[in-house]
Amino acid sequence: MKFRLLFGILLLAHALLLPHLSERLKQRSVEVKLGYIPHPQILKVSVADHSLPVAEAAVMKVLFYFGTLVEKFQENIVIRPEYLNMYRTLETAILLDPYNMDGYYFAQAAFTWEVGRVKEVNRLLEIGVENRQWDYWLPFYIGFNRAYFLKDFAGAAPYMKLAAERSGDPLFAKLAARYFYESKQTDLGLLFLDTIIAQTKDKAIKATYEMRRAALLMVTALEKGVAAYRSARGSNPERIEDLVTEGLIPEVPVDPYGGNFYLDSDGRVRTTSKLAEQPK
Amino acid sequence: MNPISIEGLTKVYRDKKRRRVTALQGLDLQIEAGEVFGFLGPNGAGKSTTIKTLVGQIQSTAGCAKLFGIAAGDPRARRRIGYLPENPSFYDFLTAKEYLSLVGRCFGMDRSAIERESERVLELVDLHPAAKRKIQGYSKGMVQRLGLAQTLLHDPDLFILDEPMSGLDPLGRALVKQVMIDLRRRGKTIFFSTHVTADVEAVCDRVAVLVGGKLQTVNRVSELLEKGIEGYVIQLPSATAGLWSDFEARPQSDDVCEVFVPRGKFNSFMAIAGREGVEVQLIEPRRRSIEQFFLEIVRRETE
Amino acid sequence: MPLPAVLLSAKRMSAHQFVALTLANLRMIIRDRVLHGVLGVAGVMLVLVPAFSSFSMRQSQEVAISLSLSAISLVLMVLTLLLGTSSIWRDIERRYTASIMTLPVSRVIYLLGKFAAMALFLLICAVILTAAGSLVVLLAATQYPSDLPISWGTIALAVLADLVKYLLLGGIAILLSTVSTSFFLPFFGTxxxxxxxxxxxxxxxxxxxxxxxxxxxxxxxxxxxxxxLLPNFAAFNFKVHAVYALQVQPGSVVFACIYAATYTGLLLILAAWSFNRRAL
Structure with missing residues (x-):
């Protein structure tokens, strides 16, 4: 009888605690960590024949970590991302499974636009091009990176050609042709983003790409406004607000990366946020 | 060719501290066809070592053991034997029926023979109701009876039974004894170890006593019983009590007195009784039991 | 009544005994509750595969295949470990040998019966798990269209190679369990x-x-x-080929099979020698 009573009391207490549990856990501190991944050589010899899922798990780890960062960013909480650790983890994943498309895909998504580690990303992508011999996305990425970020159009061309050959898709041939002649950076970027967003289903990655696309669209609109101003007045506008007073744009758009758009002395569209940071 | 032939069998093993322990020393034993042979000895005498060597569980250090002329240890030597281990443990995830079927297959019996014979032996040891239950759920006595059944399945010529009565209730003991007596009548050879002397008296033709790894004696049970007669207990009318002053006499009741006559004096007793015309009511031999015989040997050896 | 035992030739009798012991041991395995538990866990793992593979950004189908193959491999390994390492010493400890080994059964036949039962059980499990895994892969493949076809033949080959690998491992486990008197050496050794x-x-x-x-x-x-000296299990890993539908060289499959056959044969002979010398 005593035990039953005790059991009842404990059960009641437990039931009363449960709602608070999830409340408390929700209010945990926002510290988000990627954690440590062993050296690829060590990992390789210790996972027996499960290297593929382990590689995938490493990619997922980075992806989830990145997803939380994007979430926090949208809530205006800024956390300094562990880019180096993220890159190492991805590299480990790719060394474990050089066929893992998720790894290449994520490297391309996270380390080019935001961090500007284009050369490192291209080095990883080369492994993929070599192993995934059927894949046309990887040469497409390398070609784009070389053209857009590194301005190495001659270096980009063979990769675009390879992508066109591998895919047999006229889209890539068209893109390749555009890449040869197009020098307008912003349009080039938009073209890439449109292609890639259509293929993206992961929310975090889609969100980053879409944010980037929105920003580029704003820049394009502003650039068009500047061009129209120039053709009408024969000189560059002094301030960006001049475009609004001239009725060329309805208002000065808000940089989604938190900066302010302005015009430099040459009339080029600039912003104070990291959107303007040029790839290193 | 004897069913069992053991010559100079010696087994030395090392204990956990790497010391040499002699379990069996130069055992010589011949078991003839058709006899029931009891293997008597206290615990640790080497009975199990001998039997395990016979059925190929362990290898001897020296000497040899043969079953029907084939070296023990060779699987073919076991084709004509039925062996019941001490406290047997069978594949207990099987039912009795399944286990007997496995045993039958291992003896090369065909399906119909296995079916027929397992029915027979299960009936014989009274396990029929439990035949389709897993052995896991059996009592100790039931397992022992199944053990007996599996020795009978292929109707072998030689039975090697290690402590066949252990773990059985009186009914079970009677059953085993009956089975052994029936087998003897059918001319089968039985070699069984025991430490229960009454079992030896009841069924054995010959008995060997093993103490401390050494064979002490081998005797015919009938001779032992005969040699063991110390004298006779004779019941006579009380009225004649005066005649037996040379003997131990004590009144049994008002009418009857009992006299013990040593074996050597029986003739002189009979002479007196004949002369006096005494009506002898009962004569019973008093003998040393096999147990006493056994205990004497053990005492002598261990001193 | 004539004794059938005396009439049979030694070879035929050994064959009878081998079959009977294999089936009895198979019964032992199938009636073991622990193994039911392991297979239950395997089922849960496979059911969770589509959920995990849906996290993948670009290769749901590939992730589903690699997770299924890894799950199957893991389960087969656990089964091999449990079965192989609890074989001979445990039979001696439970004194099964005192009853079975005193039938006219040679120790070699007994050992082979145990190995064959284990092999048969692993084969049955591999077939069932592969069938279940195939359903799971089909389900997951609908989540994101892959550039790659599902190469069912290579998937079957990968599982088969794993099976052969675990039979070799089972040979090691049985060898160790013939010299051991407890669980530790065979389990941790294997x-x-x-x-x-x-x-x-x-x-x-x-x-x-x-x-x-x-x-x-x-x-x-x-x-x-x-x-x-060590068995080289890398020779049996065709998972990358199965996951990314790569061409498998027939030579490497043949080599793996011959390698496994010779190695396992050597192990079983050593086990038979060791078991023959053992006092029960």
Whole structure:
């Protein structure tokens, strides 16, 4: 009888605690960590024949970590991302499974636009091009990176050609042709983003790409406004607000990366946020 | 060719501290066809070592053991034997029926023979109701009876039974004894170890006593019983009590007195009784039991 | 009544005994509750595969295949470990040998019966798990259209190679359990050999390269000797081929099969020698 009573009391207490549990856990501190991944050589010899899922798990780890960062960013909480650790983890994943498309895909998504580690990303992508011999996305990425970020159009061309050959898709041939002649950076970027967003289903990655696309669209609109101003007045506008007073744009758009758009002395569209940071 | 032939069998093993322990020393034993042979000895005498060597569980250090002329240890030597281990443990995830079927297959019996014979032996040891239950759920006595059944399945010529009565209730003991007596009548050879002397008296033709790894004696049970007669207990009318002053006499009741006559004096007793015309009511031999015989040997050896 | 036992030739009788013991041991395995539990866990793992593979950004189908193959491999390994390492010593401890080994059964037949029952059970499990895994892969493949076809033949080959690998491992487990009197040596010994044998190829390639020049010749010789002594489980890994629908060279499959056959044969002969000398 005593035990039953005790059991009842404990059960009641437990039931009363449960709602608070999830409340408390929700209010945990926002510290988000990627954690440590062993050296690829060590990992390789210790996972027996499960290297593929382990590689995938490493990619997922980075992806989830990145997803939380994007979430926090949208809530205006800024956390300094562990880019180096993220890159190492991805590299480990790719060394474990050089066929893992998720790894290449994520490297391309996270380390080019935001961090500007284009050369490192291209080095990883080369492994993929070599192993995934059927894949046309990887040469497409390398070609784009070389053209857009590194301005190495001659270096980009063979990769675009390879992508066109591998895919047999006229889209890539068209893109390749555009890449040869197009020098307008912003349009080039938009073209890439449109292609890639259509293929993206992961929310975090889609969100980053879409944010980037929105920003580029704003820049394009502003650039068009500047061009129209120039053709009408024969000189560059002094301030960006001049475009609004001239009725060329309805208002000065808000940089989604938190900066302010302005015009430099040459009339080029600039912003104070990291959107303007040029790839290193 | 004897069913069992053991010559100079010696087994030395090392204990956990790497010391040499002699379990069996130069055992010589011949078991003839058709006899029931009891293997008597206290615990640790080497009975199990001998039997395990016979059925190929362990290898001897020296000497040899043969079953029907084939070296023990060779699987073919076991084709004509039925062996019941001490406290047997069978594949207990099987039912009795399944286990007997496995045993039958291992003896090369065909399906119909296995079916027929397992029915027979299960009936014989009274396990029929439990035949389709897993052995896991059996009592100790039931397992022992199944053990007996599996020795009978292929109707072998030689039975090697290690402590066949252990773990059985009186009914079970009677059953085993009956089975052994029936087998003897059918001319089968039985070699069984025991430490229960009454079992030896009841069924054995010959008995060997093993103490401390050494064979002490081998005797015919009938001779032992005969040699063991110390004298006779004779019941006579009380009225004649005066005649037996040379003997131990004590009144049994008002009418009857009992006299013990040593074996050597029986003739002189009979002479007196004949002369006096005494009506002898009962004569019973008093003998040393096999147990006493056994205990004497053990005492002598261990001193 | 004529004794059928005397009429049968030794060879036919051994065949009868082998079949009977194999079936009895198979019954033992199938009636073991622990193994039911393991298979239950396997089922849960496979059911969770589509959920996990849906996290993948670009290769749901590939992730589903690699997770299914890994789950199957893991389950087969656990089963091999449980079955192989609890074989001979446990039969002696439970004194099954005192009853079975006193029938006219040779120890070699007994050992082969145990091995065959284990092999048969692993085969049955592999077939069932592969069927279940195939359903799961089909389901997951609908989540994101892959550029790659699902190569069912290679998937079957990968599972089969795993099965052969685990039979070899089972041979090691049985060998160790013939010399052991408890669970520890066979279990941890087999596990250690499994891990070492899975890693040996990586380590060998590592020390064969530049790193090898820095270590003393004696250690290098020891490492290479160990490499040749240990079973090389890397030879049985066709998972990458199955996941990414790559071409498998028929030669490497044939080689793996012959390698497994000779190695397992040697192990079983050693086990038979060891078991023959053992007092029960």
């Amino acid at each position: 596990l250690a050999i499994y891990l070492a044998g899975s890693a040996s190829q990586e380590v060998f390639e590592y020390v064969s390269g530049q790193f090898g020049q820095e270590i003393p010749a004696l250690s290098l010789a020891a490492i290479k000797g160990t490499y040749y």
